[in-house]
Amino acid sequence: MPPARGLAATWWWPKPQVGNTHPGATSPLGMVSACAYSGAYPTGYGRYAKNTEGVPEEMFERLQASGFTHFQQSGTGAIRKYYNYVRVTPMVQPLDDLNESWPLHDEVAEAGYYAATLDTGIRCELTVGAKIAVHRYTFPEHSSARVVIDLSCGGLDIDLGRTVPVRAQAESMGQGRAQGTVVMEGVPLSVYLEVDSPGWRQMLWYDRRLIHGGTRLDFDSIRHTTLRPFGMLFMGPARAGQTVEVRLGFSLRGCEQARHNLERECAHDSSAFDTVRLRTRARWADHLGRVQVEGGTPARRTVFATSLYHALVKPCFADDESPFWPSPGPFAFDVCTMWDIYKTQLPLLAAIVPDRAADLLESLIRVAEEEGNFPIGYRMARGADRFFRQGSALVHTALADAHVLGRTALDWNWALVHMVGDLRRMYGEDFFEHGVVHPITHTLDLAYAHHCTAKVARALGDRRLADDLERRGRQWTNAFDRDTGLLRDSEFYEGGKWNYSFRLLHDMAARIALAGGDKEFVDKLDRFFGFGARPVRQPGRCPHPVEMAAGYALNRFEGLNNEPDMEAPWAYHYAGRPDRTAEVVHAALTWQFGTGPGGLPGNDDSGGLSSWYVWASIGLFPVAGQSLFLVNAPAFERAVLRTGEGEFVVETSGHRETPIGVDGPDHDPPPQYVQSATLDGEPLHATHLDAATVHRGGVLRLRLGPEPSDWGREIRPPSLSETPPHRR
Incomplete structure (x- = not known):
């Protein structure tokens, strides 16, 4: 992206300015994805090595692929779980060349579809359904073309990035049919496949050697030191332009269910690829149509559409597929992680795909039943306690919001x-005993979770429990140093005490008083966001530790580069300064996002960052756990949010189109400010709405202007220690 100007130029971001997404075929919140596989970090697609600071280092000089894999991560960082299972490689070379990578040309990426041409002249097209993938390969003329399925593939070609199956079996079933199961990190992944290649032979292979006449492979114990690649192969002569279709059904409950999944979603004819592609395209059109905007420059509209798309890729839903419990029902994985998604993405799912949001909560409750605790992150692997260092008790926020809305049929x-x-x-035991825990950010998490749980308990009539939980929820104050108004010194996960000190707590009035009042709180926010500061130099490739230490010492906003920063701009609302929120959000929308491969300010975090862009662009921001939305000047003239009950419309007057950085402005375009507002025709003097209002539907009209106004300065968003109308 171009160098930022104005306020955004004072921000400092340690992470690479790339989203770590991939262009592969996906279905909305579906189980399966499919994309070209190079082994690069972190999705398996692309050219880059593992990178967590500065400009990413190149792993390859060109875009290339050794085949096409399934189950890619999206927007994550160093999570040590990278999938990329069941590699399919179309070849005109001997099997010995299986791990060779060929340059990619003429890539096409659409919702539900990916295509590229290998340097060998083979045109490759991929599409997916919810639990299936279909590949179509168009070959040049060759006497011995082949399609190779590698069941042993998994992970990335980086240090500690490879995933090795511990057990496996593969079976050739004749007439273009085969199946297999690999157990990866305790999960049995089964695939049933059909290859439409009349007249071709099919064989099993092991260690790049064909097994003539063999119909089954079994591996009872595999280790890193004993692993040799294995799989199936289909081969025969190809005419110029001949197509071969590979249809794969997946399941976590065995090959028979994988076969049923394929039959359910895919016809057994030559039009299967087109049928699946059109069906998935229609699903995407429906999902993406649930948020519509009018106005905006072409670049801004492109970024918005891409953000909404990325917000609907993860988590992965595999209904009736849990390998850990036998009963039917929703099973969600790739919750990577709650720390990334609970503030922005989960409220977006609750608004526009409420059925899936409810399924996610049901799945997480089932994980707690089976494994003993709610997960912070949950992947296609047993283990709900992974990522516990990031945060504590974050599922409670989504459950509290769902209960207030009353539209989730949970027990x-x-x-x-x-x-x-x-x-x-985890850290909750120390919090229960002492009212404070280190890392200090977990004190905030746990106090907030107690507050959220207290709301549910009170609504269910358990007043004694609610009183006790609410009392413990007030212990968030133990996390702060009253002399500085910031968090106490501690260890911090990816950040420092400045990043975490401006979270939207359940008692922001008391939080602001603890900082010394409105002026002192705003002064701290202004320092954090760089108002009046000089532009800073961003880290380059392989930044020196001294350079990074100097950057961290700025204690500056990381430009959405880190999860705690996502909600910080809206802290101004609670101090009566929505004009400052408008300025920070406008700067982020203008300079932090673009249309190119580097068009995201850091990991997309499984859609959490893209969800932030969606909310900020339409002028709303959810406060997770409080059933609350904060109102801000939108980036579009008009937006329509299709919720579960109706449509919530944000309309503006006086809106002025502003370019984003990739449009090439030679100056920093000024922000716009809300001058006045009405909700369904009635004056709205507050800067917030309750979530039920947004979900129910209505019309919010905002009059915008080029200068700050008095709107929203007097009536503050609700705080636990204050009663409406929250005036100062």
Whole structure:
């Protein structure tokens, strides 16, 4: 992206300015994705090595692929779980060349579709359904073309990035049919496949050697030191332009269910690829149509559409597929992680795909039943306690919001049991005993989770439990140093005390008083966001530790580069300065996002960052756990949010189109400010709306202007220690 100007130029971001997404075929919140595989970090697609600071280092000089894999991560960082299972490689070379990578040309990426041409002249097209993938390969003329399925593939070609199956079996079933299962990190992934290649032979292979006449391979124990690649191969002569279709059904419950999944979603004819592609395209059109905008420059509209798309790729839903419990129902994985998505993406899913949001909560409750605690991150692997260093008890926010809305058919008494039990796990035990825990950010997490749980308990009629939880929820104050108004010194996960000190707590009025009042709080925010500061130099490739230390010492906003920073701009609302929120959000929308491969300010975080862009662009921001939306000047003239009950419309007057950085402005375009507002025709003097209002539908009209106004300065968003109308 171009160098930032104005306020955005004072921000400092340590992470690479890339989203770590991939262009492969996906289905909305589906189980399966498919993309070209190079082994690069972190999705398996692309050219870059593992990178967490500065400009990313190149792993390859060109875009290339050794085949096409399934189950890619999206927007994550160093999570040590990278999937990329079941590699399919179309070849006109001997099997010995299986791991060779060929340059990619003429790439095409659409929602639900990916295509590229290998340097060998083979045109490769991929599409997916919810639980299936279909590949179509168009070959040049060759006497011995082939399609090779590698069941042993997994992970990335980086240090500690490879995933090795511990057990496996593969079976050739004749007439273009085969199946297999690999157990990866305790999960049995099964695939049933059909290859439409009349007249071709099919064989199993092991260690790049064909097994003539063999119909089954079994591996009872595999180690890193004993692994040799294995799989199936289909081969025969190809005419110029001949197409071969590979149809794959996946399941976490065995090959028979994988076969049923394929039959359910895919016809057994030559039009299967086109049928699946059109069906998935229609699903994407429906999902993406649930948020519509009018106005905006072409670049801004492109970034918005891409952000909404990325927000609907993860988590992965595999209904009736849990390998850990036998009963039917929703099973969600690739929750990577709650720390990334609970503030922005989960409220977006709750608004526009409420059925899936409810399924996610049901799945997470089932994980708590089976594994003992709510997960911070949950992948295609057993282990709900992974990522616990990032945060504590974050599922409670989504459950509290869902209960207030009253549209989720959960057993809430049973949910409350798990919410209360989870508060005592991991860092929660120390918090229960001492009211404070280090890393100090977990004190904020746990206090907030107690508050969220108290709301559910009170609504269910358990006043004694609610009183106790609410009392413990007030212990967030133990995390702050009253002399500085910031968090106490501690260890911090990817950040420092400045990053975490401006979270939107359940008692922001008391938080602001702790900092010394409105002026002192705003002064701290202004320092954090760089108002009046000089532009800073961003880290380059392989930055020196001294350079990084100097950057961190700025204690500056990281430009959405880190999860705690996502909600910080809206802290101004609670101090009566929505004009400052407008300036920070406008600078981020203008200079932090672009249309190119580097068009995201850091990891997309499984859609959490892209969801931030969607909310900020339409002028709303959810406060997770408080059933609340904050209002800000939108980036579009008009936006329509199609919720579960109706349509919530944000309309503006006086809106002025502003370019984003990739449009090449030679100056920093000024922000716009809300001058006045109405909701369904009635004056709205507050800068917030309750979530039920947004979900129910209505019309919010905002009059915009070029100068700050008095709108929103008097009536503040609600705080626990204050009663409406929250005036100062």
